[in-house]
Amino acid sequence: MKSFFSANSLTRLLIITLLALTTASCGFHLRGNYMLPDGIAKLSLTSFDPYGQLTRMVRYQFKLHGISEVAPAKNVPNLNINSESQGERTLSIYQNNGKAEYDLTLTVNYSVTIPNQGQQTYTTKVTRTFLDNPLTALAKSVEQDELVNVMREQAAQQIMRKLARLTAVFNKIEEDKLDSQLKEILNEEDKKESSDETGKTIITTLPAKQSNTVIEHDSHNAQ
Numbered sequence: 001m002k003s004f005f006s007a008n009s010l011t012r013l014l015i016i017t018l019l020a021l022t023t024a025s026c027g028f029h030l031r032g033n034y035m036l037p038d039g040i041a042k043l044s045l046t047s048f049d050p051y052g053q054l055t056r057m058v059r060y061q062f063k064l065h066g067i068s069e070v071a072p073a074k075n076v077p078n079l080n081i082n083s084e085s086q087g088e089r090t091l092s093i094y095q096n097n098g099k100a101e102y103d104l105t106l107t108v109n110y111s112v113t114i115p116n117q118g119q120q121t122y123t124t125k126v127t128r129t130f131l132d133n134p135l136t137a138l139a140k141s142v143e144q145d146e147l148v149n150v151m152r153e154q155a156a157q158q159i160m161r162k163l164a165r166l167t168a169v170f171n172k173i174e175e176d177k178l179d180s181q182l183k184e185i186l187n188e189e190d191k192k193e194s195s196d197e198t199g200k201t202i203i204t205t206l207p208a209k210q211s212n213t214v215i216e217h218d219s220h221n222a223q
Contacts, residue, residue: 040163044072047081053149054084054108057156065160075115079159082109082121086148091129104130104144106151110159112166120166124158126151 043062047055058081062069070076089103104127111121128147133140 040067040077040166042068042070042076044070044076044078045081046072046078048083049081052084054152054155055081057153058159061156061160077115078113079163080111080113082111084108084152094134098134099132101129101131103127104147104151106148106155108155108159112163114166122159122162124155124162126154126158 045055045059045062047058049055058079059069061067072078085107087105087107088099089105090099090101091103092099092101094100106126108124109121110124111119113119128151130144130147
């Protein structure tokens with residue numbers, strides 16, 4: 001009687017079950033305005049500028065969303081702010097070729113590391129339009145600084161939104177790894193089965209050869 005499940009089917013079932021258990025084990029809790037994964041309830045924060053305005057705003061977002069900041073360790077998820085930069089793009093100019101209006105862009109590069117899963121690097125950008133009045137140079141400088149701080153706050157909020165989608169990102173990475181492992185296992189099984197088929201000895205049973213001997217019966221009657 002043939003087995004209902006082949007070896008390949010059982011292997012697929014085992015891997016799929018493992019994948020389902022892995023992805024289902026990640027829970028979410030509502031923290032602030034975002035559904036953040038349980039895996040980042042405790043998070044370490046490192047930065048290129050530990051005491052800068054952006055780092056302080058990210059730390060404030062931690063408190064706002066119930067994330068406990070802990071010291072960096074190998075078994076603790078980490079958010080690292082790699083860099084912050086500003087750029088300008090002129091939109092209009094005065095008659096004397098001075099900038100009248102321009103876009104101010106804040107770019108933040110950061111990375112998230114989850115133990116045993118990997119690291120992902122992201123870039124978030126915030127752009128705002130700024131009107132440049134040459135007659136109020138001092139006020140313009142103060143206004144621009146305030147605008148940049150508002151942009152930093154928005155960048156920190158965008159980082160939190162990315163953290164809310166973090167579990168889906170790393171689950172996809174884990175699924176790809178398991179899928180790759182499944183393909184490798186099945187390929188090895190196919191090679192093994194092919195090798196077994198090649199090494200088999202084929203035995204053919206031939207029909208018995210009929211005898212050409214004629215048996216003569218004694219037709220003499222007993223005297």
